[in-house]
Amino acid sequence: MATTNSAIEVSGLKKNYGHAVALNGLDLRVETGEVAGFLGPNGAGKSTTIRILLGLLKADGGVARMLGRDPWKDAVSLHRDVAYVPGEVNLWPNLTGGQAISILSKLHGSVDTRRQNELLERFELDPTKKARSYSKGNRQKVALVAALSSNAELLLLDEPTSGLDPLMEQVFTSCIREEAAQGRSVLLSSHIFSEVEKLCDTVTIIRDGQTVEAGALAELRHLQRTQISVEIAANAGELSAITGIEDLEVAGTSAKFSVDQDQLPSVLSALATYAPRNLVSAPPSLEELFLRHYSDNSGRPVGVRAGEQS
Amino acid sequence: MSTQTAHGRHALLSTVSVSNKEAGHNGAMTGFSTMIWFILRRNWLRLSIWALVLASMIPIVFDSQQQAFPTQASRDAYAQVANTPAVAAMTGLPYAAGSLGGILVIKIWMTLAVALAFAVTFLITRNGRAEEETGRTELLRSRAIGPHAYSAANYFVSAALCVVTGALISLLCLAVRLPSTGSWVMGASIAGTGLAFIGLAALCGQVASTSRGANTLAVALIGLFYFVRAAADLEAEGMSPSPLSWFSPIGWAQNMRAFGENNLWPLLALLGLGAVGCIFALRLESSRDMGAGMLPERRGPTRATRFTASALGLPSRLQRASLISWFIGVVVSSLFFGSVAQSMSSLLDPSNPFARNFVGGGATMLDGVLGIFFLFNALLACAFAIQSLGTARSEEDSGRLEQQLAGALSRRTWLMTHLIIAVLGSGVMLLLGGYLIGLASQGAGEPGVLAGACLSYWPAVLLMLALQLLTFGYLPRSSTVIVWGVYGLSVLASMFGGLFSLSENVIRATPFGAVPRVPAEDFNWSPLLVLLLISLALGTVGLMRFNRRDVLTD
Numbered sequence: 001m002a003t004t005n006s007a008i009e010v011s012g013l014k015k016n017y018g019h020a021v022a023l024n025g026l027d028l029r030v031e032t033g034e035v036a037g038f039l040g041p042n043g044a045g046k047s048t049t050i051r052i053l054l055g056l057l058k059a060d061g062g063v064a065r066m067l068g069r070d071p072w073k074d075a076v077s078l079h080r081d082v083a084y085v086p087g088e089v090n091l092w093p094n095l096t097g098g099q100a101i102s103i104l105s106k107l108h109g110s111v112d113t114r115r116q117n118e119l120l121e122r123f124e125l126d127p128t129k130k131a132r133s134y135s136k137g138n139r140q141k142v143a144l145v146a147a148l149s150s151n152a153e154l155l156l157l158d159e160p161t162s163g164l165d166p167l168m169e170q171v172f173t174s175c176i177r178e179e180a181a182q183g184r185s186v187l188l189s190s191h192i193f194s195e196v197e198k199l200c201d202t203v204t205i206i207r208d209g210q211t212v213e214a215g216a217l218a219e220l221r222h223l224q225r226t227q228i229s230v231e232i233a234a235n236a237g238e239l240s241a242i243t244g245i246e247d248l249e250v251a252g253t254s255a256k257f258s259v260d261q262d263q264l265p266s267v268l269s270a271l272a273t274y275a276p277r278n279l280v281s282a283p284p285s286l287e288e289l290f291l292r293h294y295s296d297n298s299g300r301p302v303g304v305r306a307g308e309q310s
Numbered sequence: 311m312s313t314q315t316a317h318g319r320h321a322l323l324s325t326v327s328v329s330n331k332e333a334g335h336n337g338a339m340t341g342f343s344t345m346i347w348f349i350l351r352r353n354w355l356r357l358s359i360w361a362l363v364l365a366s367m368i369p370i371v372f373d374s375q376q377q378a379f380p381t382q383a384s385r386d387a388y389a390q391v392a393n394t395p396a397v398a399a400m401t402g403l404p405y406a407a408g409s410l411g412g413i414l415v416i417k418i419w420m421t422l423a424v425a426l427a428f429a430v431t432f433l434i435t436r437n438g439r440a441e442e443e444t445g446r447t448e449l450l451r452s453r454a455i456g457p458h459a460y461s462a463a464n465y466f467v468s469a470a471l472c473v474v475t476g477a478l479i480s481l482l483c484l485a486v487r488l489p490s491t492g493s494w495v496m497g498a499s500i501a502g503t504g505l506a507f508i509g510l511a512a513l514c515g516q517v518a519s520t521s522r523g524a525n526t527l528a529v530a531l532i533g534l535f536y537f538v539r540a541a542a543d544l545e546a547e548g549m550s551p552s553p554l555s556w557f558s559p560i561g562w563a564q565n566m567r568a569f570g571e572n573n574l575w576p577l578l579a580l581l582g583l584g585a586v587g588c589i590f591a592l593r594l595e596s597s598r599d600m601g602a603g604m605l606p607e608r609r610g611p612t613r614a615t616r617f618t619a620s621a622l623g624l625p626s627r628l629q630r631a632s633l634i635s636w637f638i639g640v641v642v643s644s645l646f647f648g649s650v651a652q653s654m655s656s657l658l659d660p661s662n663p664f665a666r667n668f669v670g671g672g673a674t675m676l677d678g679v680l681g682i683f684f685l686f687n688a689l690l691a692c693a694f695a696i697q698s699l700g701t702a703r704s705e706e707d708s709g710r711l712e713q714q715l716a717g718a719l720s721r722r723t724w725l726m727t728h729l730i731i732a733v734l735g736s737g738v739m740l741l742l743g744g745y746l747i748g749l750a751s752q753g754a755g756e757p758g759v760l761a762g763a764c765l766s767y768w769p770a771v772l773l774m775l776a777l778q779l780l781t782f783g784y785l786p787r788s789s790t791v792i793v794w795g796v797y798g799l800s801v802l803a804s805m806f807g808g809l810f811s812l813s814e815n816v817i818r819a820t821p822f823g824a825v826p827r828v829p830a831e832d833f834n835w836s837p838l839l840v841l842l843l844i845s846l847a848l849g850t851v852g853l854m855r856f857n858r859r860d861v862l863t864d
Contacts, residue, residue, distance in 0.1 A: 054716050056861040076720045084716035090709040092628060093520065095610070095618075102614035103624055107717025128609045132520070143713070156716075 005032045007067060007154050007185035008053065014061035015048055015209075022048045024209035025062065030154075030187050030202075035180050037200035037217070038189040041294045045209040046189045047087070050158050053187075054084060067154060080109040083152035087159030087189075089139040091131035097142045098127025104146035116149035122171050136163035148175050155179060155186045161195065173198055193287045205293045212293050217286070224284030225258040230271065231278040242270045338596075340456035345463035348450075349437050357471050360429045364422050364500075365478035371418045372410070372486045374811050379413060392416065395654040396679070398543040402564050405549045411488045411496070411569030419500065423563055424536065426475060426504035430468045431528040434511035437464040440521035442601055451600065458592050461512070465588045468508050476501025492569035499566040502580035506559040507532065509587020516594040519603025526635065533639075535560050537646070544650070559583055621719060622727045629698060629731060636694040636739065643690065644743045647683040648750025655679045676754055680747065681827040684760075687743035688767030688822060689801055695736040695771050696797060699778050700790050702728040709863045721857050725782075729775065729849075736771045740764045755829065763828040769841035770821040774800075776849035783855030786862050 008030040015023040023045045030036040040046050051057040053066050055075030064071050069078050091100045105111035120127060123141045131139065140163050147155060155176075161169050169192075176186060176199050190196050196203060196217075203220060205213040213220065225246070232239070236255035240248055244263030249256045259267045261284075271279075350357070379385045385408050392407035401420040406412025438461060441447045450460060480497030484490060511528045518524040535558040542555035543564075555561035562576040617623040626633075655675035702725060705711045714724060744764025748757030755763075774797060781789035803812060804822035817823035824837045 051712070051861070054712070056712055056715060058858070058860055075715070076718050079716060080718040082716070084713070086709065086712060088709060089713075092710065094631075095614070095627070096612070098612040099610065099614035099618060102619045104713060104717060106614070106619035107714055107719050109718045127612045130610055 006030065006065070007032050007034070008036075008187060009065040010049065010053075010063065012062035013049065013052065013059055013064055015045075015052060015057065016060050022209055023052075023059075023062075026206060026209055027211045027214070028204050028206075029214070030185055032185050033180070033183045034201050035176065035186040035188060035199050037196040037203040038187055038206070039191070039196065039203060039290060040206040044206045046206065047158055048209075049206075050084075050156050050187070050189065053156060054079070054082075081153040082156060083108065083147035083150040083154075084156045085140075085143045085147045085158065085160040087162050089136075089143045091134070091139055091142060093132035094130060096128055096130055097125060097134060097138065100131055100142050101127065101146045101149075104143070105150060108146070108150045108152070110151045112149050112151055116145060119145045119148055119175070122175070123168060137165060137168065140164060141168070144172065144175075148179065153184060155184060157186065158189045159191065160188070161190070161192065169195065193290060197286050205290065207293060213289075220286070220289060224289050225260050226264060226284060227256070227258050227282040228267075229254070229256045229278075229280045229282075230276050231255075232274040232276050234274060239271075239274065242267060244270075338456040338458045339462060340454065341459040342456065342463055342466075345450075345455070345459045346467060349463055349467045353433065353437065353467070356433070357467070360426075361471060361475045361478060364425055364429075364475050365482055367418050367422060368414070368479055368482040369486060372414055372483075372488075375413045375417060376410060377811065379410070382408075385409065385413065388413070393549075395544055395650055396682070398546060399540045399650065399654075402539070403543050403546055403549050403551060405567060406570040409569055411483070411492045414483075414488070415496065415568055415570075419496070419564075419568070420560075422479065423500045423503040423560060424532065426472060426500055427507040427532050427560075428529070430472065430504050430508045431511040431514075431525065431532065433468045433471065434464060434508060434515055435521050435524045435528070437467070438512070438515040439518065439524040443521050445601075448600060457596060461515075461592060461595055462588075465508055465512055465591075468511075469505055469584070472501040472504035472508070475504070489569065491572050495566050495572045495574065496568035498574070498577055499563040499568055502566070502577045503560060503563040505584040506562070506580040506587075507584075509584040509591075510559075512588045512591035513594070516591045516598070517603060519601075523603070530635075539564060621723055622730065624714075625701065625728050625731055629701060632697070633731075633735065636690075636735075637742070640687065640690060640739045640743050641746060644683075644687060644746035645750045647686070648747040648752075648754070651676065651679050651683065651747065651751040651754050677830040680751075680754060680760065680763075681830040683747055684744060684764045684767065685804060685822060685827065687747070687764055688740060688770065688825075689805070691736040691739040691743065691767070692771045692774055692797065692822075694739060695732040695775055696778060696793055698732040698735060699728055699775055699782075700793075703782060703786060703789055706786065706861060707864045712861060712863065715861065722853065725779075725853060725856055729779070732775055733772065736775075737765065737768055740768055740771075763833075766828060766833065766838060767822065767825050769838045769845065770825050772845040773821045773841050773848075776845035776847075776852070779852030779856075780848045781852070783852035783859065786859075 006029055008028060010026060010028040013023050013026040013028075014021075026045060026049060028036075028038070028049065038046055038049075048057065052059050052064055053071050055071045055078070058072060066078060067081055071078060091097070095103075101116065105116070123145060125138060125141045125145060129138075131142070134142070140160065144160060147157075161172050164172060173195065176188070179186060180199075186199075188196065188200060200217055202216050203214070204211055230236070230239075231254045233253065236250045236253055239245060239250075239255050239257070244259055244267040245257045246260075247256075247258050379388055389404070389408035389412075392404035397404055397416060401416055404412065404416045407416060441460075447460060451457070476497035478497075479500055480493045483493035483496050488496075507528070510531050511524075514527040514531070515524045518527050538558040539551075539555055539561040542551045542553075542558070542561055545552035545554060551561065551565070555565060559580060562579045565576045566573050615623075618627045655678070705714070705728075711724070715721065741761045741764065744761035745757045747764075748755050748760035754760075774793065777796060778789060778793045781792045785792065800820050800822050803817055803820040807817040807820075807823065818837075821841065824841060826832065826834045826837065
């Protein structure tokens with residue numbers, strides 16, 4: 001915990017709204033220069049965490065540090081080095097998008113005007129239109145242009161691409177890659193698995209205000225089981241004798257089952273003795289990993305904390 | 311709480327589709343009854359409060375007037391002096407001041423009629439343009455609902471409020487044993503005013519493209535028609551108003567003359583205006599796009615000016631239109647007050663106790679009249695200040711504050727900029743109002759001196775702002791309601807305290823009653839210092855609390 005090179009260090013964070021518990025000991029860590037995915041079902045506490053990091057909400061317990069500083073006490077100075085994009089952008093209806101961008105940039109302090117003009121073009125945003133005539137996607141672009149042209153050390157993005165079309169999502173992806181290439185840190189809260197897969201180095205999955213999975217994306221894949229479909233000469237029911245096979249589904253001579261990553265070699269060699277005629281192996285997808293955490297009804301923290309060694 | 315609401319909405323949407331399946335037709339009004347139910351479901355409390363509060367004024371005011379004028383002799387004496395320009399301008403011609411019913415009309419009719427006009431205006435906008443602006447109308451219109459069902463149901467519910475309020479007023483008049491014909495005309499004329507303004511508010515809701523614009527337009531119309539009839543009543547020959555009266559729907563309703571001639575035919579004109587307005591509004595609705603107004607959207611600047619992007623510049627820019635209209639309001643009303651001050655005071659008989667009571671017992675009638683005008687100007691400046699500081703809460707509620715605080719802006723600086731606009735704006739309005747009253751009065755007083763006199767109400771305005779800061783800190787979600795509620799009570803106490811038989815001490819304990827009514831009363835520093843100290847304390851506590859609380863978004 002004593003390391004100072006972390007962009008975000010959150011441990012045991014608690015927040016209650018009356019009797020409702022929003023955060024119940026949440027942990028989150030983003031290293032400098034890292035693009036970190038922040039995932040969880042609706043109502044898991046992602047936005048609450050980000051609002052606490054921005055000093056908009058006061059935590060009821062735990063520790064939160066951003067760029068080594070206190071998000072509540074040092075809010076103003078901290079915000080010169082942080083840019084934020086909310087998932088639901090509300091603008092002043094009677095001001096133009098361009099005016100809103102200037103205002104948000106001015107509030108931030110420093111702004112790269114060349115980058116701003118370039119971003120306006122890349123996102124195809126007309127800054128002369130009044131904000132009330134903007135669609136949701138266009139309002140989102142206003143916040144993105146203001147944040148990405150700000151020279152911030154750390155970007156806090158709360159579902160930043162909601163409402164953007166696929167082309168604009170690509171623009172967003174390349175912009176974030178450019179930011180990362182310049183050594184900036186990014187916390188990206190998102191529901192779009194492909195986006196997280198493309199952009200993020202690490203992922204933190206939360207549920208009911210607690211962290212259930214955290215680690216490098218590559219390592220998380222290893223925790224997931226491989227899905228195997230197989231057709232053998234004999235009755236597929238015999239496969240239940242092999243150790244390491246889980247969730248076996250049998251239909252005549254065909255079977256479907258899942259195997260833990262570390263059991264795979266032994267299961268495959270055992271399987272060879274049944275003379276498989278056909279075998280399809282599906283690698284673990286992130287989507288399955290996420291969905292497992294999203295839909296787990298037990299409510300307890302699931303899985304091993306991978307990547308703790310960093 | 312929120313799950314309940316969501317559940318209710320879900321149930322409602324399924325009702326919409328079910329009832330349409332049953333009805334099995336595709337007219338412009340399909341779903342009309344469901345929408346009535348929907349509007350009642352969302353507004354029943356609001357509707358009940360308007361109807362009950364307005365109607366309950368009848369027994370309260372009747373009671374106080376019965377005590378003030380217990381005998382026919384006292385009422386006859388009052389009738390001799392009742393026709394003053396102040397009464398004519400503010401509440402209409404006192405055509406039946408010799409009867410209890412007529413006195414009731416003088417004291418409360420105009421307040422009730424104008425209040426009902428405001429009520430329907432706000433309701434029509436709330437369930438019309440505001441719904442469209444937020445996109446909720448789109449959600450409803452995507453179901454099998456006729457294009458006019460929601461609007462027509464909105465007009466219908468507001469009309470029902472007018473009818474129920476009018477009926478309650480009539481029944482309460484009958485309950486205090488006023489003549490029956492007059493009682494029914496009393497209720498009908500007030501309900502008729504409301505119905506006529508439904509038509510106008512409906513039109514405003516079609517022309518403007520924002521709820522704010524629709525309300526501003528409709529309230530401006532109420533103000534315009536109020537001034538037209540005030541001018542007509544000031545130009546009156548005896549007890550018959552000038553023909554100008556027929557250019558204002560409020561004038562039509564006045565000409566029904568409850569407890570006087572009891573005319574029913576102007577009611578037809580009121581109903582006609584309401585109906586024509588609604589029909590025309592529905593026509594406009596079918597000829598325009600969902601969400602659009604009649605006025606085209608203009609393009610704007612590519613970037614904000616250095617001023618707009620500054621901490622103080624943004625709230626000033628956001629309130630620009632509102633600031634301009636408030637200042638126009640102050641200029642127009644002050645010039646009007648100033649120009650009638652001399653003639654009004656010369657018509658008031660100083661030996662008459664009622665006239666003296668009205669102006670608050672100054673050395674001269676003119677001083678008393680000026681004191682009333684200053685109070686009026688102060689209440690106007692205070693309404694501006696509350697509305698102006700209220701933008702702070704709406705910035706927070708809409709989520710726009712989050713984006714500003716996510717920049718390098720401290721909470722204190724942000725709230726202070728909003729406070730500065732309210733504080734300085736109200737101060738300038740007080741000075742300007744007093745100065746213009748002096749200027750237009752042609753010699754009633756030195757404009758500079760009158761401006762200073764008006765400014766003595768500043769501490770009272772500051773106290774209301776401090777209360778707003780306090781509630782903004784501790785009860786942000788109900789801050790606006792609480793402050794407007796306290797403001798409404800202060801208006802009643804300081805303007806009509808005598809009417810409700812409030813004791814002098816109680817009136818002195820309210821923010822505006824505490825300020826010495828110069829020039830009639832001697833100027834005195836001590837109440838102003840007390841007001842300032844309380845303001846400072848409440849305001850500081852509120853500000854400190856805001857620095858420590860969560861930012862609350864809707």
